[in-house]
Amino acid sequence: MDNFMMIETGVQGKIGLITLNRPKVLNALNRQMIHEIVQALEEFDRRDDVRVTVLSGKGRAFAAGADIEEMADEDAIHMEWMNQFADWDRISMIKKPVIGAVHGFALGGGFELALACDLLFAAEQAQFGFPEVNLGVMPGAGGTQRLTKLIGKTKALEYIWTGETMTASKAEKLGIVSRLVAPELLIEETMRFAASLAEKAPLSIRFSKEAVYKALDYSVYEGMQYERKNFSLLFSSEDQKEGMRAFKEKRLPLFKGK
Secondary structure, eight states, rough: OOOOOOOOEEEHHHEEEEEEOOGTTTTTTOHHHHHHHHHHHHHHHOTTTTTEEEEESSOOOOOOOHHHHHTTTTTTHHHHTTTTTHHHHHTTTOOSOOEEEEESEEHHHHHHHHHHHSSSEEEOEEHHHHHHGGTOOOSSSSSHHHHHHHHHHHHHHHHHHHHOOOEEHHHHHTTOOSSSOOOHHHHHHHHHHHHHHHSOOOHHHHHHHHHHHHTTTOOHHHHHHHHHHHHHHGGSSSHHHHHHHHHHTOOOOOOHHH
């Protein structure tokens, strides 16, 4: 892969690894780091040997927000001209599962990055929040939209307006976090889950991910039509034949993503 300056990448088995690597500033997200994250995600999406990506942070935090130094003196016209959120939009186009492993703080842009993952595993001491209101701004990389769809208008406004942080336990109860894990076991448990997911049928994973995200925007009827289209398309795959043949033969299937 490319030589990155602000992230580390690797592959373990069928799992792509992306680690935020600015620990001295608690992995504060600047434009270059987001660009590198997206490049790595897209590279893993293209590779046949990678089926799941795990995203984590080095040091004491997942990501404690955006790099304020980078934005403090910006003006509205330049912010609009830069179109800095174009890279964030590309995250939504990733087809394979992305699992976030969150420890420490996931605040501001760090919380938005966590929300952009498909599933979140969180250490029990992790904290999430949008402190932007205390800086005179607001979430701008999808935070208001993704949080509202997950927890509803009332709770989303409460956290966005107050800037208060929520515990990992609260985030799990609200449906933001998939699983709580002891801090020392966070990566191990996330990798174990990712490895099990990597053995499932890749096309089934991809098509069901697409259908679930459509459910966030479509009516039930429209979503069901999309679901049925993807369901039917899977019957043209080799993996569907292998999966059902293995079931009849009482053995484990060997999926190839074809």
